[in-house]
Amino acid sequence: MSIADLILDFANSRNSFTLCELAGYVHDRENISDSGLLWHIRKLIKQNQLSRLSRGLYGKQAKSDFMPSLTEDLRNLYADLTRAFPLIDIVVYSGNDINSLQHHLSANNAIYVEVPKEATETVFHYLAEKKIRAFHRPTEDFMSDYVDLAEKSVIVKALTTEAPIKAVDGVMMPTLEKMLVDINADPDFYYLQGNETFNIMQNARSLYAINIPKMLRYASRRGIRETMQTILNFKD
Secondary structure, eight states, X not given: OOHHHHHXXXXXXXXXXXXXXXXXXXXXXXXXXXXXXXXXXXXXHHTTSSEEEETTEEEOOOOBOOOXXXXXXXXXXXXXXXXXXXXXXOEEEETHHHHTTOSSOOOOOEEEEEEOGGGHHHHHHHHHHTTOOEEESOOHHHHHHHOOTTSOEXXXXXXXXXXXXXXXXXXXEEOHHHHHHHHHHOGGGGGGSSHHHHHHHHHHHHHBOOOHHHHHHHHHHXXXXXXXXXXXXXOO
């Protein structure tokens, strides 16, 4: 990783930083003087990749936080599931949130429901009994052969413990960091893996604030930290 990449990764992990804070981070990884760091900072400012917020204080240009879309269908499904299964963690989100990050657009009208691994089958059968078109932890082959994401459906998956999630108007939904990792970890997202995942990461980083350390911690829990680090380091 280049010095510029180290500076930007550090900047992505916080709202602002001083030269001293940055030096402590970079010196653990590369041998460079403070004057050398300042040269890189000034260059990144000229390239509009960093901003001088005030005297001695730097940061990335302000980016908005990613906000998953909360549709009426999602709200109703979440309310139904939390009533039926009040003792388990439930996370929901729309496949359209993934579409918004893609370079090569493809339809995804699925709703994703994540619950603890031991509850996935029970939740799947509950949905099936209500005549909802649902799939239980589909594999890559099953997705390819039997699932048309252009049609409305519910995909039930296992929720990893300590996954980064947040409440949106009372509904538990994934953070952007979680979605970016899951796209590369889950077999049902096979069609987004490969070249498209680099496009998704670049689009996400250009549009939204991403907590890189949080994302990498979650990637470690999913067993793909090295994969995510490679994607982060990729340059056209």
